[in-house]
Amino acid sequence: MKILGIETTCDETGIALLEFIKEKDLKFRIINHQLRSQIKVHSKYGGIVPILAAREHKKNLPILYEKLLKETNENPENFDYIAFSYGPGLPPALVSGKEFVFNLAKKLNKKIIPVNHLLAHIYSVLIPKNRLNIIQKIKNINLPAICLLISGGHTILIYTDDLKKFRKLGETKDDAVGESLDKAARILGLEYPGGPKLEKLAKKGRAIFNLPRPMIGRKDFNFSFAGLKTAFWELVEEVKKYNKFDEETKKDLAASYQKAAFETLIIKTKKAYEKYKPKSIIVTGGVIANNTLRKMLIKIFSKDKLIFPDKTLSTDNGINIAFTGYFFVDKAIEPEKLEIYPLLDI
Ligand code: AMP
Numbered sequence: 001m002k003i004l005g006i007e008t009t010c011d012e013t014g015i016a017l018l019e020f021i022k023e024k025d026l027k028f029r030i031i032n033h034q035l036r037s038q039i040k041v042h043s044k045y046g047g048i049v050p051i052l053a054a055r056e057h058k059k060n061l062p063i064l065y066e067k068l069l070k071e072t073n074e075n076p077e078n079f080d081y082i083a084f085s086y087g088p089g090l091p092p093a094l095v096s097g098k099e100f101v102f103n104l105a106k107k108l109n110k111k112i113i114p115v116n117h118l119l120a121h122i123y124s125v126l127i128p129k130n131r132l133n134i135i136q137k138i139k140n141i142n143l144p145a146i147c148l149l150i151s152g153g154h155t156i157l158i159y160t161d162d163l164k165k166f167r168k169l170g171e172t173k174d175d176a177v178g179e180s181l182d183k184a185a186r187i188l189g190l191e192y193p194g195g196p197k198l199e200k201l202a203k204k205g206r207a208i209f210n211l212p213r214p215m216i217g218r219k220d221f222n223f224s225f226a227g228l229k230t231a232f233w234e235l236v237e238e239v240k241k242y243n244k245f246d247e248e249t250k251k252d253l254a255a256s257y258q259k260a261a262f263e264t265l266i267i268k269t270k271k272a273y274e275k276y277k278p279k280s281i282i283v284t285g286g287v288i289a290n291n292t293l294r295k296m297l298i299k300i301f302s303k304d305k306l307i308f309p310d311k312t313l314s315t316d317n318g319i320n321i322a323f324t325g326y327f328f329v330d331k332a333i334e335p336e337k338l339e340i341y342p343l344l345d346i
């Protein structure tokens, strides 16, 4: 079975063609995948401009699709389904993806599998190395599991017994942790997306500044990162007042911010772990590309309990979407139904 996966929820345009081979086990191969980041377009604005994201997706989707066809010599008639990430995401960006998918599905006379973007982040941990057994990989995940989903747009703790049904335990009430790292980086004068740049700077710094760990005293599993960002802004203003905003201090500030944000994530996850006693902890989404966070998590929870996606799959891409789509072929719809497809949350 061949599934084309399309991702346009944020600032990455992703297209992937996957083939699933079901014999005595289940294997897949990535026939081709294309990914175009819009970082250059948005960085001068310090963050993602939704309407520009939509324009870029519209421009890039046909280019990447043609590139995929050219590199593979595939006949699109042979695709079985088109999976696409219907949300959650930036509404204008989603509309661009939806239009492209609708027109392509109509032209090729194919059904569409609408894939929840958050689920695709979770399912990214089920993706084995190319051509290896998927069923085995899934069996290796001990259930129940809690999942910490940390990306540019989301910070959610989720519980699952079976990787099919998911229960939200808590989520951020304001900024997502990725967004907060990007904003802290911006306060330090780093370019968008700041998360990876903040990590690099923090590696050479000491976490010597005091910053809050928001909402850790509460019983629930919700997060808040807006106050932490404001506290950081105030701290940086103080530092500037005393003319101490030099390269060395910036490193210490970066390390302090990262530590406060990551400790908050870990404290909340630990509370959920103690309450629900899961056998695994899945951590997924763009922020788990951060090595410091991976190390901090491993220190608190044993390594065999933690499940991370492959680093290349932690940020948005078409592979995750096509892969997740495979598990929902029974939910495939005719293109016309897409117009009324609800933007479901997890
Ligand atoms: P996503 O929304 O899943 O595409 O993830 C994007 C978010 O992940 C952005 O907020 C990035 O700043 C953040 N991110 C990516 N790499 C890193 C990293 N190495 N450290 C911290 N945050 C990161």
Ligand code: MG
Pocket (backbone or CB within 6 Å): 010, 117, 121, 151, 152, 286, 315, 316
């Ligand atoms: Mg994402």
